[in-house]
Amino acid sequence: MQSGAIPDAGGLSRRGLLTSIAVIAAVPLLDACGSPKEKGAGTTSEGDLSKALPAYAPSDLVKPDIPVVAGANGASTDPAFLAYPANPVRTVTGAVGAGGTYVTMTPLWGAIPPSSGNAYYDAVNKALGATLKLQPADGNTYADLLPPLFAADKLPDWIDVPSWTTTKLNFGEAVRTKFADLTPYLAGDKVKQYPNLAALSTNAWVSGVWNGKLYGLPIYSSNAVIAGAYFYRKDIFDKAGVSADVTSIADLEAIGKALTNAAAGQWAFDDLFGNDAGYICQIFGFPSQGYPWTTDSGGKLQHRYETDGIVEALNWHAKMVKAGYLHPDAVANNSQNAKQRFWSGKVAVCADGTGAWNGDDAKSGAAANPSYNRQAFKLFSAKGDKPTIQLGNGASMYSYLNKKLNDGQIKELLAIANYLAAPYGSAEWLTVNFGTAGTHHTMTAGNPLLTEQGSKEIATTFQFLACPASASTVQSGAVQVVKDAAAWQADLVKHTVKPLFYGMNVSEPAQFASLGQPMMDTITDVKLGRKPISAWTEAVTTWRKQGGDDLRKFYDGIREKFGTGK
Secondary structure (H helix, E strand, C coil), X not given: CCCCCCCCECCECHHHHHHHCCCCCCCCCXXXXXCECCCCCCCCCHHHHHHXXXXXXXXXXXXXXXXCCECCCCCECCCEECCCCCCCECCCCCCCCCCCEEEEEEEECCCCCCCCCCHHHHHHHHHHCCEEXXXXXXXXXXXXXXXXXXXXXXXXXXXXXXXXXXXXXXXXXXXXXXXXXXXXXXXXXXXXXXXXXXXXXXXXXXHHEECCEECCEEECCCCCCCCEEEEEEXXXXXXXXXXXXXXXXXXXXXXXXXXXXXXXXXXXXCCCCCCCCCCHHHHHCCCCCCCCEEXXXXXXXXXXXXXXXXXXXXXXXXXXXXXXXXXXXXXXXXCCCHHHHHHHCCEEEEEEEHHHCCHHHHHHHHHHCCCCCEEECCCCCCCCCCCCEECCCCCCEEEEEECCCCHHHHHHHHHXXXXXXXXXXXXXXXXXXXXXXXXXXXXXXXXXXXXXXXHHHCCCCHHHCCXXXXXXXXXXXXXXXXXXXXXXXXXXXXXEECCCCCXXXXXXXXXXXXXXXXXXXXXXXXXXXXXXXXHHHHHHHHHHHHHHHHHHHHHHHHHHHHCCCC
């Protein structure tokens, strides 16, 4: 991983982090009485969404070694490459920029490279035909840096706004007063003048649409849009003669019994729930935190907290804890060493973001055990019937152009964005991600490898302004990992379903912002067996009285005015 890439945060890899944060809940302005000044600020109806979205025009200039497989509801696998093309094609011809100079701001997880005398920055800006003055900021505190800039109206020309920061920004309102409307430039077939942007899937753009207009350029989008997976140690399973053909929760319980040996320091499971239910909802069929609403048998809106599925999931997870199948650190709610527990073989099954399955992981695992082999269970349901997985947003980071820019400047920056969005395997991608050959990278075993200078000067900066869809690529020489992950994705994308209010950017009033934390705390207590299931039932009753029922009424209003997005 390059310096400055998004780290594992709380057990989520970059992919997991981006795809698990699904809905954006920007807080609208309040009047003196504390009620929303504008109901549904930011919300977009399904009809308006379709008008604002760019047309999808996939490119065939770069052919992956493992082709994309189409799934359900717009999902598909990521393209997979076993080596970087020997003769990278150019996807952009002619001049890109028009010599303009622009100030940008992006988050950065990792060491911030020098801005002065940075040959990498100079090389990319030369290729762009413009000067982007990069201002990367600490990603860990990025959310706290944004509100003062918005309040003082001191935003740069081009800025990355992660979706999880918008709750602090009154974004449903701010987006139309601070940023350029890109609908006239990119909606429908207009995007085709920027072919690399047109190659981003429709699902990637949906959460960049606010108030019926397109504002955001998707960052680190994925065609697969899957939150995470249940991984297992195939080498441990094989050695123990345990089958990984899991089709129901009963099969998983059998694995728990077969692979737990506390005396030998081995447990079958790590935490399989997660406070946000991003994983276990796949098995028990209730909505994720990102899109938490469904309907009951009578068509009434029902929150995930109110479903039978989450009750069944909590009971089951607590049962696994009581049986002794979870590692003691997981029972203690300690996730800090979760990867090490998996690498060392102290646990045989864990939940993690899909990006955890890569060559660097294989290298780390092999350092602890030469036979290390991470695989993922195929999607299954608790009862063994047909499984489904909720579609996540194609991206949860977007970049925005300042509204003060004129028409010519907007067009120049979109042309630059088109260059930055060149796909993996292209000449442009190599320049944006690895700088100059010989200076910043060399080709080793068919793939680019940073030189010492490249490691110092290159970080994830330009990519947070615009970038192509994710691709599965070889890391640390682990070719088989790419093949395995691609085959797993091909099966998974067949089962995707759209949740209610998908891609509508519903902005919840501020009075509902504090409802979730007590529920998260109760989930932790019940799933780990600290409290009985009755504590959950009581928490749901309190949630409804303290605002849950009012939140339902709010969404009923959204449904009546805008539809549900399905």
